[in-house]
Amino acid sequence: MFKPLKNRWIAITRPAHQATKLIKKLEAEGANPIPFPLLEIIKPKSPAFIKQQLETLENNDIAIFISPNAVESALNFIDTAILSSLKIAAVGKKTALNLHKRGIVVDYFPDKIFNSEALLALDEMQQVQNKRIIIFRGEGGRHLLRHTLQQRGAKVTYSNVYARRCPANDLELLKQHYLQHQLDIIVLTSGESLFHLLRLTNADQWLNQVPLLVGSERIKQLFLQQNQTQYTAKIWVSPDPSDESIYTSLIKLFQKS
Numbered sequence: 001m002f003k004p005l006k007n008r009w010i011a012i013t014r015p016a017h018q019a020t021k022l023i024k025k026l027e028a029e030g031a032n033p034i035p036f037p038l039l040e041i042i043k044p045k046s047p048a049f050i051k052q053q054l055e056t057l058e059n060n061d062i063a064i065f066i067s068p069n070a071v072e073s074a075l076n077f078i079d080t081a082i083l084s085s086l087k088i089a090a091v092g093k094k095t096a097l098n099l100h101k102r103g104i105v106v107d108y109f110p111d112k113i114f115n116s117e118a119l120l121a122l123d124e125m126q127q128v129q130n131k132r133i134i135i136f137r138g139e140g141g142r143h144l145l146r147h148t149l150q151q152r153g154a155k156v157t158y159s160n161v162y163a164r165r166c167p168a169n170d171l172e173l174l175k176q177h178y179l180q181h182q183l184d185i186i187v188l189t190s191g192e193s194l195f196h197l198l199r200l201t202n203a204d205q206w207l208n209q210v211p212l213l214v215g216s217e218r219i220k221q222l223f224l225q226q227n228q229t230q231y232t233a234k235i236w237v238s239p240d241p242s243d244e245s246i247y248t249s250l251i252k253l254f255q256k257s
Helices: 016-028 047-059 068-074 093-101 116-120 144-151 172-179 191-201 205-209 217-226 243-256
Strands: 009-012 032-035 040-042 062-065 087-090 132-138 155-165 185-188 212-214 235-237
Touching (some): 009 016, 009 172, 016 032, 016 243, 032 172, 047 155, 068 093, 068 132, 068 155, 087 093, 144 155, 185 191, 191 217, 212 217, 212 243, 235 243
Parallel strands (some): 009 185, 062 132, 185 212, 212 235
């Protein structure tokens, strides 16, 4: 049986603790995944502030969890019983499953595309005037959710329950794979990973020859805006950054090649 991923070299830049499932699926298809995390999840800078902030968690109407990392990190600070008095929203399926495993009922989450835009498109996110909403997320990142909900009349607070850093000091491993013709594609699932990739490349031209699979059209546009050199390879866009979408997108694009 034809396996489009067989013998393909695929760099996975997810945080190490989140890449295992996707890597195993790729290996089962005969691919050669290259684990190369460009993000690492670490403790927040001000845990005391978060504890103080969450003392009044019950005063909110809706709690939004951005990612599985937000779930795992937030629950270090929260008595889950308090969440039962709030409506709970999750940006993606995996985030919703993480909450469910911990006995937390998820009221709203998109069921097809898993990103902030899809969550904002839900009917329940339209009528939020005067609603108090807390968003559990990492330090930094996009402001689309907050800005859009504020425009719709909500009162929005961030709870930055984790931080990110780049565990890589250079791209020498990927460069050596490229020079040995063992790098078919690099998978990028966040804007932060893209930023670190470009920062560590340091204008080295080899990257311009490597196809990319990115987790959203936004990441593609960020790459084109920030990469000032001439990029000649292809950029493929997955519908969303979930494992399922990335895996399906890889299958489809290599079937064509």
